Amino acid sequence: MNESMLCTKTHEYILEQDDKYLVGITDYAIEQLGDIVFIELPDIDTEFSKNEAFATIESVKAASEIYMPISGKVLEINEEIVNNPELLNDENYENKWFIKIQSDANQIEFADLLDYSDYKEEIE
Amino acid sequence: MTKQTFLHDKHVELGARMVDFAGWEMPVQYTSIIEEHKAVRNSVGIFDVSHMGEIIIRGEDSLPFLNKIVPQNIADLPTFKAIYCQLTNKNAGIIDDLIIYKLKENEYLIIANASRIDEDLNWMVRNKLGFNVDIINESHNYSLLAVQGPKACELLNHIGITSLPPFFSIKRDELFNINIWISRTGYTGEDGVEILVKNEFSEYLWDKLLELGKDFNIKPIGLGARDTLRLEAALHLYGNDLDENTTPIEAALSWSIPKDKKEEYNGKLVIENQLKNGINKKLIGFKMLDKSIARHGYDIYYDNNKIGIVTSGGFSPSRGDNIGLAYIKNLDNLSVGSTIQIMIRDKLHEAEIIKRPFVTKRNKVNN
Known part of the structure; x- marks a missing residue:
């Protein structure tokens, strides 16, 4: 399932789904953040450029910003993870996305994204 | 170059995540801050606080x-x-x-x-x-271990400390034939002790306490939970809630100041003046009225005016809500029960001024 997944060096991922993209953070990031107590997601229809902060995760320790792997417009937000951050421990990346976006990003925006195996190497 | 305590290798062995704190490489958490926090509230935890002076x-x-x-x-x-x-x-x-x-x-x-x-x-x-x-x-010669929680004293009795010093007292004692100073103090709001020991015996003592503490569900506790525990107990953190521009009166520490001290001391005129004529800023406790978290440095507003700043804030594992300490202008109409607003990432969020401490302290026992 991770075949179409692309990751950033700052531990976000995108997963293509019917011409749209799910955006979330990797298990490595979730583990590093520790106890997550609150997730703040953007409003639907907000547009973000690549590398712009679109969400904030509050762990017990600190607030961390989450950045857009590619530019795009927010179509949906995952209310379930807001109501229950425990869901981030789900193994399936299709269930723990933060936002679903529509994107017109060109190839240049994808150039620095890593496929999952390269990302795995990066964090090891 | 960061300094390491004599227990550094023990923390690494236990899988701790190490961070720089005040020039020391210290464990911030071993497993999870919330788990460690709850261990101290419910049973007993052991902390390496050898960085203290x-x-x-x-x-x-x-x-x-x-x-x-x-x-x-x-x-x-x-x-x-x-x-x-x-x-x-x-x-x-x-x-x-x-x-x-x-x-x-x-x-x-x-x-x-x-x-x-x-x-x-x-x-x-x-x-x-x-x-x-x-x-x-003597900071470089001594290690300091804190053993804190409702089962802390039971554990110490069990391993050979037959009579513990009363609250806010210290005594010379022996544990596993090691000379220690043991004091009934801490930074968690729970009953417990702090044990001062020469560096060369700290590893042995740490291992023994963890091993014999198993029956009491002892856990090693990192600085992360130390911070959430002290915040719930509304104990000040130097550098966050206290600094050289803040007086003990402003910091809500008047209870610790004798009103009849004859001797001169540094700052006496200012303290006496503030006790008599009042203060311009005051420390308050607050809880967020939504799920957001106010952190150190966030601005506080009331009636569209900036009136103060958050000095400590975070999630309270015992209460399940988000709390904090702040300094605000000493306005008469702002007291426990008042609603204030806190700017979090360009949006105002409501908070209520509430009583401190945020949890019931259980440290003042005398057995």
Whole structure:
């Protein structure tokens, strides 16, 4: 399932789904953040450029910003993870996305994204 | 170059995540901050707080010297008792907050914050003129272990400390044939002790406590949970809630200031004036009214005016909500029950001023 997944060096991922993209953070990031107590997601229809902060995760320790792997417009937000951050421990990346976006990003925006195996190497 | 405590390798072995704190490489968490927090509230936890400073004041003028550098009345302190103090500058700003123990006539032990040891020593030396005292920094010779939680004392009884010192007292004792100073103090709001031991015995003591504490569900606790525990107990953190521009009166520490101290001390005029005429800013506790978290440095608003700043804030694992400490303008209409607003990432969020501490403290026991 991770075949179409692309990751950033700052531990976000995108997963293509019917011409749209799910955006979330990797298990490595979730583990590093520790106890997550609150997730703040953007409003639907907000547009973000690549590398712009679109969400904030509050762990017990600190607030961390989450950045857009590619530019795009927010179509949906995952209310379930807001109501229950425990869901981030789900193994399936299709269930723990933060936002679903529509994107017109060109190839240049994808150039620095890593496929999952390269990302795995990066964090090891 | 960060410093390491003598227990550094133990933390790494236990899988701790290490971070830099006040120039020390310290464990921030072993498993999870929330789990560790709950272990201390429900059973017992052990902390390595060897980064804390130990300063000995010795000599025939120890008492008048200490009385000059803190607002508290050290003359009232009996041998083996402890007192919470502030080291104040001429403007009554807080250079550090300290626990002072009287070990015997003309000899006192000061426990100081790791980040402030150098400033404390400089200030003490500057104030030493005319006093026959020695100021001895023993910080590099001693390790400090805190054992905290409702089962802490039961555990210590079980492993051979037959009579524990009462609340805010210290005694010389022996544990596994190791000489220790054991005091009934802590930074969690729970019952428990802090054990001062020569560095070379700290690893042995740490291992023994963890091994024999298993029956009591002991857990090693990192600085992350130390912070959430002290915040719930509304205990100040130097550098966050206290600094050189804040007086003990502003910091809601009036309870610790004697109103009848005859001796002069640094900052006395300011403190007396503030006690008489009031203060411009005051420390308050708050809880967020939504799920957002206010952190150190966030601005506080009331009626569209900026009235203060958050100094500590975070999730409270015991309460399940988000709490904090802040300084606000001392406006008469703002008190417990009032609603204020806090700017979090360009949006105002509502918070309510509530009573401190945020949880019931259970440390004042005398058995």
